[in-house]
Amino acid sequence: MIMGLKRLLIGRPMKSNALGEEKLSKVKALAVLSSDALSSVAYGTEQILLVLVTLGAAALWYSIPISIAVAGLLTILILSYRQTIFAYTTGGGAYIVAKDNFGTSTGLVAGGSLLVDYILTVAVSTSASTDAITSAFPILHDHRVLIALLMIISVTILNLRGITESATILMYPVYLFVVAIFLLILGGAYQWLTGNVQAHAPVYGAAVPGITLFLLLRAFSSGCSALTGVEAVSNAIPNFRSPAPKNAALTLIMMGLILGVMFMGISLLAYVFGIAPSAKETVVSQIASAVFGRGVLYYFIQAVTALILFLAANTAFAAFPLLAFMLAKDRFMPNMFMVRGDRLGFSNGIIFLGILSAILVISFGGETENLIPLYALGVFIPFTLSQAGMMKRWVTKKPAGWLVPFLINTIGMLTTLTICLIFLITKFSQVWTIFIFLPIVIFIFRKINGHYQDLASELRLDITTDKPQAKGSVIVIPVAGISQVVKNTISYAQSLSDDIVAVYVGFSDEDIKKMEEKWELWNPGVRLIVLRSHYRSIIKPLFKFIDTVEWKKADTDHVTVMIPQFITKRWWHNLLHNQTSFFLRAYLFARQDVKIATVPYRLKK
Template structure:
């Protein structure tokens, strides 16, 4: 039943040889890996205005120079990450760049930040998608957490079906969103030029009282949330069709051009229309309503905006499992993240991402505004480390034209470091937990790595001197009576060795007498040892006996505890029986370096 349901949900298993068919073309990759960055258009301008309106409506004109500054930073990042793609075509982005050039510890900071950022990406995207839905349908506002969780579940299942299938589903809404935003920008621009907008807005350069550099920097850092997701292309180069690095570079540039055009367009319309952000309705919703009214086009724009905000999380689903795989390959994360699932994706990474982001939505009650600062600072840390790592690389290798490359990455590093510091100083009350959580993640990485190294040292053998030790075999069979289960186990044990002993734990003299009589009558050719238990415990006398056998025969024999176990036809029937065999096996696994085997006997009724 479970397997059939699994096949319905995620589809039939795929052969390993089909992996190349799962690679992405530029068009599909743009949909999967750019959806996060492109979707930030829906809230980037809004985050700037939320800060500026605290100074009064007259301060909204600052949104234009701030948006231009954000656009400049986007250009620097695109140029920088384009260089990273060609330098590190195996993917991994900031993690590999920082580890290769700045050391393992720095690489883990970048990798840990990105993992946290991808979890936040899913939480922010699902919450922002819910905000767009509740703007159009206010009655759903009280159920926003449930709506977000349903979105995360859908995305998790979709990605378990494979990256190509998820990309095919994503492509249409992503390009619909891009088309809808450009239609909105062009229509809004025409309406403004034709004099169809009569909003009174402050002129550029209008003096504003109480304005401070601190608040302007805070608004700028808030607007930089529109740049999250830019690094995803460089992290996921292995997902591209060949030539992977060229296709990735072209996809990155295309994403930058589309994102920059949409972001500055929305910022200009918000200023010209005199839009002020409110908790109940998004800036894009207000612009669409002012341009088209609450008609078909308005609901179409809101629909595709909600859809792209929701599907933006798919960028994380494409990048998180791949980064987790690289960390696991370097033994900093559990090896389960290296395993590909039935549909050739890294299923464990996909599932863990879905679970952690769902928990985050529940903890923050789906509040996008509270999540975005954490989301942004989580990506600007690896931004900075990546740029610095590339600077060190150019200075170390000095390839042809390295001075220009160094200059690009130096400007990128200084800019992103500045943004990171602005985030820390202006939004510390909202991001302080990053400085607790991130060191814990790094500590966990090192503990996992130490564990794997210790295991490798302990299990390593000398191929010249370490040879298998030939011993005899002693098999101990715990029995609870004389049944077909015991018969089946003894038959198997005697096929391996003649040195077999059965052990029975009795609670009173009458039980001992009956068991001795029945065993003598049956006479299976195996010696029966009866242990007395005054305190009605099976485990304690049995363990003492095993200790005795182990002490006497460990040097000459391999000791095997052969545990008979019947398997019921239906799972619920297990609840009707005690699970002594499971307890014995669990105890021995944790306490003894001996062979533990189970002989199953399947019941038919």
């Protein structure tokens, strides 16, 4: 039943040689890898207005120059990451660039920041999508956590089905969102040009009492949340069809153009229509309502906005498993993240991301707005390290025509570093936790790597000199009575060794006498050792006996404890039996001087 449900949800397993078919065209890649960046249009402008509105509606005109500055930064990032794509064609983005140019520690800072950011991406995107739904249907507001969790489960299952299939499904809602936003921009522009705008826009350039550089920088840093997801294309180059770098670069440019136009369009409409942020309705919802009224087009825009915010999480599901794979390949994350699932995706990374983001949504009750600054800072740290790494690469290698790309990366590095400092200064109360969780993540990376290094050192052998040494084997079989299970185990043991001992632990003289008489009558060709337990435990007497056997045999033979175990036909039958064999194995695993073998006997009834 479980396998049937699995096949229904994620489909049939794919052959390994089908991996080449699991590559993305530019059109599909734009849908999969740009959904996070494009979806930020739904909340980027709103984040700017939330800061400015603290000084009143008159200050909202500052959103226009701030939006222009954000668009300028977007241009710099697009040009910078385009160079990264051609320089590092295997993907990995900031992690690979930082590690290659500044060493492992810096690479781990970039990689750790991105991994945490992808978890935040899923939590913030699904919560923002829920906000779009509850703006249109306020009655659902109290169920936002459940809605967000259902979204996470859905997108997790979608990605487990494989990147090509998920891209085919995602392509339509992403492009529908682009069409919807362009319709909104064109409709708003028409209303403004024909003089049908009812609201009064704040006077552009009017003096605003109390305005400070600090507040403007806060608004600018908030607006930079619209740039999250820009790095995803450079991280996922291996997912593109050949020639992968060229296709990735073109996809990045297309994403930048579409994002820039949509972001500036929403910011201009918000100013023209005098939109102020509201706790109960998003800025995009207010603009759509003002332009089209609460008709079919309004609900179409809200529906695709909610859908794109939901699918924005898919960018993280595309990038997180790849980055986790690269970190695991370098022995900084568990090996399980290198394993491809039935549908040729890194399914462990996908499931891990889904679980952690769900925990985050539950922890914050579906209200993850306070995570947006932390979410944005988590992107700008790798942005900065990536640009700095590229600067060092140009200076070190000095290829032909290196000066222009060096200047682009320098501007990019200085700009993103400035944004990081602005975040830390203006939003310290919301981002201070980065100084706690980032060192913890790097510490975990180091501990994992240390374990793998120790393991490799201990398991390594010289194939020219280290050969297996033949030894005898003493087999100890714990028995609780005489049964088909014991007979099955003894038969198997006799095929492996002539030195076999059955051990019975009795709790009373009567039990011991009865067992000795039955064994003598049965006479299976194996000697029986009877031990007395005064405290109703079989573990300690058995351990003492094993120590005796080992002392007698010294290093000449292996000591193997062969545990008989019957396997029930129904799972619930296990609840009706003592799990002595399970506990015995658990205790024996702690001993390095004993080998453990389990001999199953499968019940038919």
